[in-house]
Amino acid sequence: MKIKNTQITKYASQQKKDRRLGIILVIPVLFVIFAITGIPFVRAVYWSFTNKVVGSKPSFVGVANYIRIFHDKIYWKSFFNTLVYTCGCIAAKFLLGLLWAVLLNQDLKGKGFFRTALLIPWALPGMVAAMTWRWMYDGTYGIINSLLLHSGIISTPIAWLSDPKLTLLSTMIVNVWRGVPFFMFSILGVLQTLDKQMYEAAIIDGAGIFQQFFHITIPNIANVLMVTTLLSTIWTFNDFENVWLVTGGGPLYSSSTIATYTYDMAFIQNYLGRALSIAVSVIPILLILMFVFQKIQKKIDA
Known part of the structure; x- marks a missing residue:
């Protein structure tokens, strides 16, 4: 018994030493991370409470910027557009990515070609993709209107980039096109690790395709679905490059999002303090979102 107690004591002591060593090794990394991201973030939060203008010194104004933006119609329009943009894109990417992953997990001819082809939108630089779609949407030279006109589906060109009712949808289509491969390959990766014996047993028990999908596939890939959806939601909510390059947030802020309106306020109108607010x-919305996803993740793991 004494020997066992001594071994346990030594093991506990070694664990404490390992923890201390781990903390010591992590501290320099934390300093670097704080210097790169923490200091600019703290400064940005402070400037959001000032009347900072590009090229001048800031002076503290309290919550005046926040009061002003909450009475700003364009802010609320951008906020609503952001919610529509995020929810619509995530729903489409989730469903299409899941569909393609399930199809490419089957024994189909040419699936290697489709895997490569469907990876291209994700691999393309954002600027290249956005500018290509901007050309495709063009009312005069765009290939989309040209195909629709020649096929007789429409009689006049569609104003994809100038009609306030269509501009947000136009940017969403580009985001979905680029984001589907991320969902598809994330889900496909976990689908290929599932034990086929589960499906064989389900078939013997008389389970149909949909029963197998909802009772075997979904529960086993739920964790990957949650993580993928969370990451894509954060990226989509903060998407600036796609919206700005395709429509610039216009016309009349019809496709403006929080990201593009922040840029517009900071670098076009030069109100950096208000932009940061x-x-x-x-x-807080992103923090709540991450908290909700973590709660759901814990329920799945349980």
Whole structure:
């Protein structure tokens, strides 16, 4: 018994030493991370409470910027557009990515070609993709209108980039096109690790395709679905490059999002303090979103 107690004591002591060593090794990394991201973030939050203008010194104004943006119609329009943009894109990417993953997990001819082809949108630089779609949407030279006209589906060109009712949808289509491969390959990766014996047993028990999908496939890939959806939601909510390059947030802020309106306020109107208050105002939403996903993740794991 004494020997066992001594071994347990030595083991506990070694664990404490390992923890201390781990903390010591992590501290320099934490300093670097704080210097790169922490200091600019703290400064941005402080400037959101000032009347900072590009090229001048800031002076503290309290919550005046936040009061102003909450009475700003364009802010609320951008906020609503952001929610529509995020929810619509995530729903489409989730469903299409899941569909393609399930199809490419089957024994189909040419699936290697489709896997490569479907990876291209994700691999393309954002600027290249956005500018290509901007050309395709063009009312005069765009290939989309040209195909629709020649096929007789429409009689006049569609104003994809100038009609306030269509501009947000136009940017969403580009985001979905680029984001589906991320969902598809994430889900496909976990589908290929599932034990085929589960499906064989389900077939013997008389389970149909849909029963297998909802009672075997979905529960076994739920964790990957949650993580993929969370990451894509954060990226989509903060998407600036796609919206700005395709429509610039216009016309008349019809496709403006929080990200593009922040840029517009900071670097076009030069109100950096107000721009930062716009950016900071949505941080609680992202924190709540991550908290909700973590709660759901714990229920899945349980």
